[in-house]
Amino acid sequence: MEDLLRIDGLKLTFETHDGPVSVLRGVDLTVGTGERVALVGESGSGKSVTARAIMGLLPQRRVRIGGNLHFDGSDVLKESAARAKARRGRDITMIFQDPMAALNPVFTIRQQFAAVLTRLDRPLCAAEAEDSMRTALRDVSIADPERVLDSYSFQLSGGLNQRVMIAMALVSRPKLLIADEPGTALDVTVQQQTLHIMGNLSRSYGTAILFISHNLGVVRKFADRVCVMYAGRIVEEAPTDVLFSDPRHPYTRALLASVPRLSSDRLPEPIGGSVPDLAALADGCPFEPRCPSARPECRGSVPVHRFDRRSITCIQEVAPA
Numbered sequence: 001m002e003d004l005l006r007i008d009g010l011k012l013t014f015e016t017h018d019g020p021v022s023v024l025r026g027v028d029l030t031v032g033t034g035e036r037v038a039l040v041g042e043s044g045s046g047k048s049v050t051a052r053a054i055m056g057l058l059p060q061r062r063v064r065i066g067g068n069l070h071f072d073g074s075d076v077l078k079e080s081a082a083r084a085k086a087r088r089g090r091d092i093t094m095i096f097q098d099p100m101a102a103l104n105p106v107f108t109i110r111q112q113f114a115a116v117l118t119r120l121d122r123p124l125c126a127a128e129a130e131d132s133m134r135t136a137l138r139d140v141s142i143a144d145p146e147r148v149l150d151s152y153s154f155q156l157s158g159g160l161n162q163r164v165m166i167a168m169a170l171v172s173r174p175k176l177l178i179a180d181e182p183g184t185a186l187d188v189t190v191q192q193q194t195l196h197i198m199g200n201l202s203r204s205y206g207t208a209i210l211f212i213s214h215n216l217g218v219v220r221k222f223a224d225r226v227c228v229m230y231a232g233r234i235v236e237e238a239p240t241d242v243l244f245s246d247p248r249h250p251y252t253r254a255l256l257a258s259v260p261r262l263s264s265d266r267l268p269e270p271i272g273g274s275v276p277d278l279a280a281l282a283d284g285c286p287f288e289p290r291c292p293s294a295r296p297e298c299r300g301s302v303p304v305h306r307f308d309r310r311s312i313t314c315i316q317e318v319a320p321a
């Protein structure tokens, strides 16, 4: 599969009042054309910052960036702000955690959808725009698009608003859709429904999806491949079925163990400790203080081992089990 998005060794440091904070510390990530990739990890691991870098949405000042980020043949880190702006909302679109917060309560859905349509390559006349909005809403299983278009976001349920967001994000037939914890603010049934709709549409339109979540369980049925992120790096990456059946990195195992199971009466084990303070990272593996299989060597440098199907940065894998 050809890479639509290729990120190599992406490093990103914010200059804060308390000094520099290295938030991304060498991220390697690819998304193939039409592929569905999940980016998973606890809060603060750098998922949203990675998404903003891909969108070209990072502040120009107070940020130091290194490494490479190519999208569809363009060098995103070197291109002009105008070029990035032209791509946003057309070739790459994004949906966010809370649809209510992303929609503007002052305008009707129709007014907001019409604004989205102005970003398309080709300007649409009023009748074409109306037609395009209705089709897009029917695509996300909205049976009465007319009523929804006439409504304000606060008059619609969370699930409907979420579908409206998906319709808006896909109407330009983007090459890549970034979904940053979509529907986390909604209930689980609605979240699963919207994932299902998003998945079907990506398949019919050939849209690649980078799906960001803190919950490994949610991505299982959705993603072709999973990348697990910890403290600004991808620590493990594998096809979804492989990752679930044979997780290698202790952090991935801990994340999996923290997913609730219907078949069990017991509550899952939360991962002990907390995510490290990125401003004060010591040498060695950042997961070491929380790792059940940590060894003294883990406090030194983290050896990097490349496997043919994934890259793993854990010393555990040096010795065969």
Ligand SMILES: Nc1ncnc2c1ncn2[C@@H]1O[C@H](COP(=O)(O)OP(=O)(O)O)[C@@H](O)[C@H]1O
Binding pocket: 014, 016, 021, 023, 041, 042, 043, 044, 045, 046, 047, 048, 049, 050, 278
């Ligand atoms: N504008 C900013 N200035 C300084 N630090 C930031 C900024 N944005 C995000 N961060 C820090 O970057 C780290 C990663 O954040 P984020 O990508 O939002 O995590 P995630 O989406 O995985 O929860 C966090 O420690 C966060 O505090």
Ligand SMILES: [Mg+2]
Binding pocket: 047, 048, 049, 180
């Ligand atoms: Mg986030």
